[in-house]
Amino acid sequence: MATIAHKIGTPLTAISGHLQLLLEDPQLSSEVNQRIQIIFRQTHRLNTVMQDLLNFARTPTLAFEPVSIPHCLDQALQLFLPIFEKQSILLSTHYQASLPLACADFLQLQDAVNNLIDNAIDAMPHGGQLRVSAWPQDRQDSVVHEPGICIEIHDTGIGIPPDCLESIFQTFFTTKNIGEGTGLGLAIASEIVQQHQGKLSVESTEGKGT
Ligand SMILES: Nc1ncnc2c1ncn2[C@@H]1O[C@H](COP(=O)(O)OP(=O)(O)OP(=O)(O)O)[C@@H](O)[C@H]1O
Ligand SMILES: [Mg+2]
Incomplete structure (x- = not known):
């Protein structure tokens, strides 16, 4: 390749x-x-x-280290602040105080988060609210016994039609115009989350948000 x-x-x-x-x-x-x-x-x-x-x-070798999830999220969000301002997107962050450090690859995790924020921005062309939260959560169906962390990125954008929900994680699935999306963002984010023994999932209501 x-x-x-x-x-x-x-x-x-x-x-x-x-x-x-x-x-x-x-x-x-x-x-x-x-x-x-x-x-x-x-x-x-x-x-x-x-x-x-x-x-x-590229299948990168992940460099796992103790990572503060709020720090990782804040750093990712930092890059987008000028876009939020230009596009009238109101950002709020909610990180639970008792969050344990995560065993993660800081840059890869940030890459995954960037792709989700990118999508939220595209979904709110006329502004809206972006809420980023993190809280401790037990891992389900996992062989890993470390405590888990749930990260949620919520937008008040256009939402996803129910018949598209199944396809959005597929490589090259996009509803965007040619030149605006390649359909790789969520596939990449899913892979990174899986490499951290996690799971990427979606809930969305058309016209309300994701
Ligand atoms: N937050 C969201 N709101 C509305 N639709 C979304 C959201 N996130 C993903 N989607 C839908 O899922 C599709 C796939 O997303 P994905 O990030 O994989 O690709 P893309 O954004 O189209 O292109 P790329 O990320 O490669 O630039 C999008 O085209 C869009 O239809
Ligand atoms: Mg995308």
Whole structure:
């Protein structure tokens, strides 16, 4: 996969570079300039898809360590604060005081959370409320005897139609327009959660939130 990505990525980078140079030509008519901008944007999109695929194909070795879940969540949320502000999304966090440290890969867990926040943002294009909570919870059906932690990311967005609920964790399932989603976010998040002996689940009401 990495070799294929490299073979496709290298010419894509060359194409982007030449397009960028072309765009700097002051003699271009505005019509040609617009066309080149479209090609440039689409090339950029292809690059993003390749990157997503590459991340998906890589099975990283997880580095488990004691992790403070509130710290991990707060750090993930930090990156999105400007978007929340721009999109009128009101954030609230509720972390139970008695939370034990989790045995987790900090960066991988953050990656999973980022994908869920990304989806919540997409579901609230005209603003809404994002509530992030964490509380201790016994693990069910698990051979692991350490205490479990439940993390909930709740939005007041468009919600998910009942007939889509079964499919959303499938690789490449997306309801988003071409260029807006590849359908990899939840598949990646599920895999990361599973590697932590956890389970990703969803509850959603159309028109109300997820
Ligand atoms: N919070 C949410 N609110 C509404 N729909 C959601 C939410 N989370 C997921 N979905 C639905 O599940 C689908 C799959 O989500 P997933 O994150 O896997 O892919 P994506 O967001 O479409 O693309 P990508 O994450 O690769 O950019 C979405 O296209 C959307 O229909
Ligand atoms: Mg997504």
